[in-house]
Structures are given as structure tokens and as C-alpha cells.
Amino acid sequence: MLGKTAGGLYWMFRYLERAENTARLIEAGFRIALTRSDDAEAEWKSVIVTLASNTKYKTKRKSYDSTQVVDFLLRDETNSGSVLSMVKAARNNARLTRTALTSEVWYAVNDTWMALKDLLKDPIPETELPAVLATIRQQSALVRGALVGTMLRNDMYHFCRLGTALERMDNTARIIDVKYYALLPSPAFVGSKMDNVQWETLLRSVSAHRAFRWAVDDDFAAPAIAKFLVLDGRMPRSLAFCAGEITKNLGHLADNYGERLGSNDQADALQALFKGRDIASIFEEGLHQFVNRVIADTSQLAGQIERDFRFIG
Amino acid sequence: MVKTSAFFDEMLTADGARDPYAKYDAWFAQQNNERLAQKSAEAEAFFMRTGITFNVYGQSDAEERLIPFDLVPRIISDKEWTKLSKGIEQRVYAINAFLHDIYNRQEILRAGIVPTELIANNDAFLPQMMDFTPPGGIYTHIVGTDIVRTGPDDFFVLEDNARTPSGVSYMLENRETMLQMFPELFGSIKVKPVSDYPKNLRRALEASAPSSCEGRPCVVVLTPGIHNSAYYEHSFLADQMGVELVEGHDLKVVDGHIAMRTTRGYKVIDVIYRRVDDEFLDPLTFNPTSMLGVPGIMDVYRAGNITITNAPGTGVADDKAIYSYMPDIIKFYTGERAILKNVETFRCSEPDTLKYVLDNLADLVVKEVHGSGGYGMLVGPAATKKEIADFAIKLKARPSNYIAQPTLALSTVPIFTEAGLAPRHVDLRPFALMSPNGVSITPGGLTRVALAEGSLVVNSSQGGGTKDTWVLED
Numbered sequence: 001m002l003g004k005t006a007g008g009l010y011w012m013f014r015y016l017e018r019a020e021n022t023a024r025l026i027e028a029g030f031r032i033a034l035t036r037s038d039d040a041e042a043e044w045k046s047v048i049v050t051l052a053s054n055t056k057y058k059t060k061r062k063s064y065d066s067t068q069v070v071d072f073l074l075r076d077e078t079n080s081g082s083v084l085s086m087v088k089a090a091r092n093n094a095r096l097t098r099t100a101l102t103s104e105v106w107y108a109v110n111d112t113w114m115a116l117k118d119l120l121k122d123p124i125p126e127t128e129l130p131a132v133l134a135t136i137r138q139q140s141a142l143v144r145g146a147l148v149g150t151m152l153r154n155d156m157y158h159f160c161r162l163g164t165a166l167e168r169m170d171n172t173a174r175i176i177d178v179k180y181y182a183l184l185p186s187p188a189f190v191g192s193k194m195d196n197v198q199w200e201t202l203l204r205s206v207s208a209h210r211a212f213r214w215a216v217d218d219d220f221a222a223p224a225i226a227k228f229l230v231l232d233g234r235m236p237r238s239l240a241f242c243a244g245e246i247t248k249n250l251g252h253l254a255d256n257y258g259e260r261l262g263s264n265d266q267a268d269a270l271q272a273l274f275k276g277r278d279i280a281s282i283f284e285e286g287l288h289q290f291v292n293r294v295i296a297d298t299s300q301l302a303g304q305i306e307r308d309f310r311f312i313g
Numbered sequence: 314m315v316k317t318s319a320f321f322d323e324m325l326t327a328d329g330a331r332d333p334y335a336k337y338d339a340w341f342a343q344q345n346n347e348r349l350a351q352k353s354a355e356a357e358a359f360f361m362r363t364g365i366t367f368n369v370y371g372q373s374d375a376e377e378r379l380i381p382f383d384l385v386p387r388i389i390s391d392k393e394w395t396k397l398s399k400g401i402e403q404r405v406y407a408i409n410a411f412l413h414d415i416y417n418r419q420e421i422l423r424a425g426i427v428p429t430e431l432i433a434n435n436d437a438f439l440p441q442m443m444d445f446t447p448p449g450g451i452y453t454h455i456v457g458t459d460i461v462r463t464g465p466d467d468f469f470v471l472e473d474n475a476r477t478p479s480g481v482s483y484m485l486e487n488r489e490t491m492l493q494m495f496p497e498l499f500g501s502i503k504v505k506p507v508s509d510y511p512k513n514l515r516r517a518l519e520a521s522a523p524s525s526c527e528g529r530p531c532v533v534v535l536t537p538g539i540h541n542s543a544y545y546e547h548s549f550l551a552d553q554m555g556v557e558l559v560e561g562h563d564l565k566v567v568d569g570h571i572a573m574r575t576t577r578g579y580k581v582i583d584v585i586y587r588r589v590d591d592e593f594l595d596p597l598t599f600n601p602t603s604m605l606g607v608p609g610i611m612d613v614y615r616a617g618n619i620t621i622t623n624a625p626g627t628g629v630a631d632d633k634a635i636y637s638y639m640p641d642i643i644k645f646y647t648g649e650r651a652i653l654k655n656v657e658t659f660r661c662s663e664p665d666t667l668k669y670v671l672d673n674l675a676d677l678v679v680k681e682v683h684g685s686g687g688y689g690m691l692v693g694p695a696a697t698k699k700e701i702a703d704f705a706i707k708l709k710a711r712p713s714n715y716i717a718q719p720t721l722a723l724s725t726v727p728i729f730t731e732a733g734l735a736p737r738h739v740d741l742r743p744f745a746l747m748s749p750n751g752v753s754i755t756p757g758g759l760t761r762v763a764l765a766e767g768s769l770v771v772n773s774s775q776g777g778g779t780k781d782t783w784v785l786e787d
Contacts, residue, residue: 002559002563002573002576003563003574003575003576004563095364095548096539098558099551099557099558110362110363110364114361155576257576257577309576310574310576313562313563313565
């Protein structure tokens with residue numbers, strides 16, 4: 001398999017995952033804007049910061065009101081991080097790797113692009129926003145379903161899954177990083193209006209507010225939420241879960257190719273950050289520091305994967 | 314149904330449908346327009362979903378567009394096809410012999426049959442190919458011969474595409490679409506299949522591998538990338554053949570061979586079906602700014618370690634000035650008369666001929682010698698006086714850059730419109746494959762149709778569409 005093709009599959013799924021996560025963040029932000037209008041601007045700004053787009057945003061838009069932020073994040077073609085740009089990038093990668101995709105996966109990606117291109121051609125009025133966000137999530141699920149349901153479990157598949165897991169790891173870490181202060185077990189926050197809103201937003205940003213209740217059987221409380229997002233191996237967007245997925249898929253690749261590479265060791269080291277840890281010890285180390293380390297290590301691992309599998313010449 | 318226009322219509326005569334169309338005509342009479350219109354929309358959606366699109370050069374938005382597909386097939390009888398395919402085969406052999414001669418002993422020039430300056434002044438002639446014979450002696454592995462028709466027995470070759478002819482994916486996808494939309498037609502009408510093309514292509518490419526190659530040859534398709542207008546076709550062919558689709562930056566020279574960068578290191582390849590023009594193939598030999606090719610590939614090629622298909626430099630055989638000598642070229646190398654006729658061609662480089670062309674511009678079609686895609690040409694009968702006057706200035710400035718041909722009364726085949734069947738002009742591009750094992754031609758080919766009423770320009774970049782082409786079983 002060509003290195004370029006492996007890279008194309010991996011990036012196709014990174015872009016799709018990022019587009020989906022951006023839609024989730026918009027959804028969480030929109031909810032705050034609707035229910036607590038006092039907090040809306042700050043919340044929208046934190047969404048932009050989470051997506052590492054603030055520098056660019058400030059050059060393009062004047063304020064952090066819903067309309068501006070949503071437009072920038074959903075359909076601004078000059079913003080390479082907009083959902084439209086990313087779905088286009090994902091689809092370009094799909095065209096690039098067409099010989100490695102089943103027709104079902106191709107159709108799902110191409111349908112997604114056609115649907116969103118049409119849906120996002122004009123500014124989205126607030127009344128339409130929930131439906132548009134729902135379509136993005138739905139299309140994303142469709143692509144994932146086609147992948148899981150039709151692809152041969154060989155290297156092609158593992159590169160796709162690797163892209164998803166790595167991107168999700170990075171996204172969840174950034175979401176925690178921007179709101180880490182709300183997760184600190186500080187007595188000052190307990191019971192305040194602020195923490196409840198932030199906790200709920202955090203959970204919604206990773207579509208886990210129901211899962212949290214099922215899994216944790218606890219009132220919203222900072223350490224429990226932090227533990228859930230960082231360490232809970234059952235939660236498909238937690239850092240520990242993503243680290244496991246990365247290790248697993250790199251392991252499959254090592255089996256396929258009969259050779260362990262640098263990225264296998266780096267992934268093991270990344271996963272070891274979560275093994276046998278409890279949340280108290282992470283707080284002791286500093287949640288902010290911990291999450292920053294995860295972000296840095298994930299980025300380093302991404303570079304290693306690119307080199308190990310010769311994505312670029 | 315009966316015909317209504319003055320041109321030869323391949324389906325309808327004044328007395329009803331011609332023989333090859335008899336069964337189709339009977340079927341069509343049973344259909345209702347609404348259902349067909351719906352089918353037509355379905356076909357369009359299928360092409361869009363599948364991504365069978367092209368990018369139009371020179372358009373700023375680089376949007377992908379569909380080539381319109383018409384659901385009325387173009388039908389050719391077995392007898393008509395037999396003659397066509399024999400004629401094409403003869404031409405392909407002659408072109409290949411011509412290329413070998415031009416790049417080696419140049420006997421045809423010495424015999425005075427083709428003027429030396431036509432080769433010497435030809436941009437497509439590559440001195441790097443002199444005194445070299447490609448693996449298996451094959452230059453033109455893939456040829457698309459453009460054919461037009463003016464009457465029941467009158468077929469003319471309009472152009473020999475011996476570089477990187479495109480369109481074969483449409484031939485295959487059009488059939489696939491027809492099979493899905495109208496399966497019942499294929500039950501009652503026996504149509505020769507086209508689906509073997511990718512398999513035959515791979516075989517022809519493998520059979521043309523360098524003699525030093527051991528084991529099953531590794532074949533790849535080289536594309537300029539996803540922004541190329543024919544990218545879909547490149548990925549389709551790679552996919553159908555089950556080979557890798559590579560770009561220049563995936564390849565490099567490793568130990569005297571061309572190798573592709575895989576996830577596990579560089580792997581040697583033996584045959585490149587390249588869809589990159591000669592000029593961009595090797596920045597060390599040709600255009601130094603090219604990012605689309607492989608630095609050093611020409612050295613590997615001349616050392617006999619890679620097969621490039623089609624061979625570099627085949628363009629000398631298919632420009633429109635050489636075209637006018639094709640009947641002589643065929644005679645020279647095969648000893649036979651050309652089975653398929655050429656269109657009468659006036660070489661504007663000859664002063665008397667130029668005068669005749671200038672005097673008769675309103676009746677002629679004038680084309681650039683190296684042009685393609687229907688650009689830079691004048692269709693006299695359809696042009697305004699001003700367009701003709703402007704063109705005359707260009708023509709006088711560089712006469713040798715042009716040839717002229719009479720306007721042909723191109724045959725028509727009906728297309729489906731909301732108002733029912735309507736005749737439109739068509740051409741045909743069959744695809745021939747050549748390897749050391751011989752020539753094989755897929756029955757049918759790509760029928761292009763000028764969708765605007767009265768138009769003679771079938772190019773997809775200028776409002777042309779396509780049809781499925783059926784060759785009937787005997």
C-alpha cells in the first residue's frame with residue numbers, strides 16, 4: 001500500500017472526526033447561548049479557543065455572537081477548520097484514496113459532501129441550526145458505519161481507525177484543557193451556578209451527559225466528571241479509551257507488517273499515562289499539566305506515525 | 314418512428330428504424346416519457362454520487378461537472394463493427410511501425426513520403442527517443458481513434474489519439490448505467506460486452522513489461538492528481554485493474570529502477586500507465602519545473618528498466634498535419650490500402666492550398682495542427698463574418714499551424730428530450746489496446762454527442778454529452 005494512500009485514509013478520518021467534534025462543540029455552545037444568554041459570548045469564545053482558531057477568528061470577525069461564530073465554524077471557506085472546509089478536505093482525501101475504499105464508504109463520504117455543500121451554501125438561521133448539526137452528526141455516523149460494515153480488516157482499515165482515534169484524543173484533551181479550571185476540586189466552585197453549567201457543557205461537548213449518568217451514578221461533581229473524561233475506559237471519547245484505540249490499531253499494523261516501529265513504543269507510553277492511575281494523583285500532578293502533556297505526546301506520536309508509514313516522501 | 318432531418322440518422326429513416334435499431338425502436342414505442350425522464354434524472358444522480366465528474370480547465374471555481382449522459386444507445390451492427398475494427402487495427406499497427414521508423418531509421422522520410430520538416434519542426438518529436446526501441450517494440454499501448462460517419466457505409470477517421478486518450482471510463486460507466494436502468498433491454502437485444510476492458514488493459518500492460526522483469530510485473534497508473542480533468546478515469550482504471558494509482562511524488566529512482574513509496578519502503582515497479590503528458594514526465598529531461606513526473610525516469614527508461622505507456626514521443630503520429638499523410642503511411646508499412654477513409658485535409662502550409670482555404674473559410678472547418686478538445690478551431694458554416702475575418706488573420710500569420718477540412722454531414726443519433734426523440738450529431742471513439750501479443754479492440758467505444766441542436770462540437774468541455782454504444786452480436 002502506498003504511503004500516500006495510508007496518509008490519505010488517516011487524514012480523511014481525522015478531518016471527519018474533527019468536523020463532527022466541531023459540530024458537537026457548536027451544539028453545546030448554542031445550548032448555553034439559548035439558556036443562559038449572559039454567558040453566551042464567553043462560551044462562544046471558549047469554543048473558538050478549544051478549536052485553536054482564535055488568532056484567525058479575530059482577524060475575520062468582530063464579535064463572539066452566535067451568528068458570527070456559527071458562520072465561521074460551519075461554512076466559512078476561508079477557515080480551513082470550518083465544517084465545510086473539513087468535509088471537503090475529507091472528500092478530497094477520499095478521492096485520493098478511492099482505490100482503497102469500498103464503494104459504500106466512498107458513497108457515504110461523497111453524499112456527506114454533497115449534502116453539506118447544499119445545506120451550508122447560505123448562512124444558517126438559528127431556527128435551522130439544530131437540523132444542520134443533526135445532519136452533520138448523522139452523515140458522520142453513516143461514514144463510520146460504512147467503514148465498519150464493509151471494509152476488510154487490513155492495514156487500510158487500521159489507518160482509518162487510527163486517524164479517528166488520534167483526532168478524538170486530541171479533541172477531548174483540548175476540550176478538557178480549556179475548561180480544566182471547572183474540573184478542579186476547589187471548594188469555591190461547589191454548588192455555584194458556574195460549575196454546573198460548565199460541567200454540563202463539558203459533557204455535552206463530548207455527547208456524554210447521558211452516558212455519565214448511566215456510568216457514574218453520581219451527581220455532577222468535578223472529580224467524577226474529570227475521572228470520566230480522562231480515565232473511564234468505557235467512554236468512547238475519554239482519553240484512556242482513545243489511547244487504547246490508538247495502541248490497538250498500531251498493534252494491528254505491527255502484526256500485519258511483522259514489525260514494531262517507533263510509533264508502537266510511543267503509543268504504549270501514551271497509554272501508560274492512564275494505566276493504573278486514579279484521578280486524585282492526576283489532580284496532584286496538575287490536571288492542566290497532565291492534559292497538556294497528553295496533547296504534546298499525541299502530536300509527537302502523530303509525527304512519528306507519519307514517518308513510520310511514509311505518508312510523505 | 315421516422316426521421317425528420319436532412320442528415321443521415323443512424324436510427325431513423327423515412328421508412329422507420331434502421332435494422333440495428335429495430336428492436337430498440339419497438340421497445341421505445343412502449344415507453345412513456347415521464348418514466349424515461351425519471352430514469353434520466355436517476356442516471357445523473359448516479360454519476361454525481363459515483364463522482365464521475367470532470368474539472369473544466371480555465372474555470373476559476375474549478376467546480377466539478379458532469380458530462381451529460383443520454384439514455385438512447387448508439388447501436389452498431391456486427392457487420393459495421395467488423396469493418397471498423399479491422400480498419401482501426403490496421404491503423405494502430407501502421408502508427409506503431411511509423412513511430413519505430415521515425416525514431417530509428419527514418420525510412421519513410423528518406424523515401425520522401427512524409428516531409429522531413431514535418432518531423433523536424435514537430436514539438437511532439439522527442440530526440441531522446443532516437444535509436445531506442447521500447448520494451449516489446451510497442452509505442453502505442455492505448456489508442457483512441459475518433460471516427461465519424463456520414464452515411465450507411467461511410468465511416469471516416471477524424472483523428473488518431475496516440476498519446477493519452479481519455480474517455481474509456483465513460484464507455485464502461487455508461488454501459489453499467491444502462492444495465493442498471495434498463496435491464497430488460499439486454500435480455501431481448503444481444504449486445505457485445507465491454508466489461509473486459511480493464512482486465513485486457515492490465516494484460517496488455519503486463520505483456521509489455523521490460524524483458525528483465527521477473528515474476529508478475531508490477532503495474533501502476535500515474536496521474537497528475539485529483540485536480541486533473543480526467544482524475545476520475547485514472548482512479549477508476551487503477552481500481553478496476555487492481556493496481557496502485559500513483560503521483561509523481563510517490564515515485565523515485567532506486568538502484569536504476571523506478572520505485573513507489575509504500576508504507577513499508579520503496580517497491581520496484583515495472584510498467585507505468587501514465588496519464589501525464591510527455592512534457593511533464595521527467596523534469597531532468599523535459600520541463601524542468603514539472604512536479605508531476607519522476608526525475609530521472611527517462612534514463613531508467615532508456616536503460617530498459619521500466620515500460621512507459623504510451624511511449625514518450627508518440628505525439629508525432631497523431632497531430633493533424635501527419636494525419637493527412639495517414640493513407641500513405643498505412644500503405645508504406647502494411648502494403649495495404651487504408652480500410653478506413655481519411656477526411657479530405659487541406660494543409661495550409663502549402664501556399665496554393667492556403668489560398669483555397671482562405672477563399673472558402675465559410676464552408677470549411679479549420680483546426681490547429683496540435684490542438685485538441687475542440688479549442689482554437691473555426692467551424693465555418695456556424696461562424697459569423699467577424700469570426701471568419703478574425704480567424705483569417707491568425708491563419709495568414711501562421712499557416713503551417715493549421716489544416717482545414719470540409720464540413721462533414723455528420724450522422725445523427727436521436728437523444729431523449731422532454732419532447733421525445735431529437736436528432737443530434739455524434740462521433741465515436743473506440744479504444745484499441747496493443748501489446749506484443751497483438752491488438753484488441755473493445756466492441757463499441759465512447760459515443761460523444763453534441764447536445765445543442767445543429768451543433769457539430771461533441772467535446773465534453775463544450776457542451777457535449779455521451780451515449781452508451783452497442784455493438785450487436787451477430
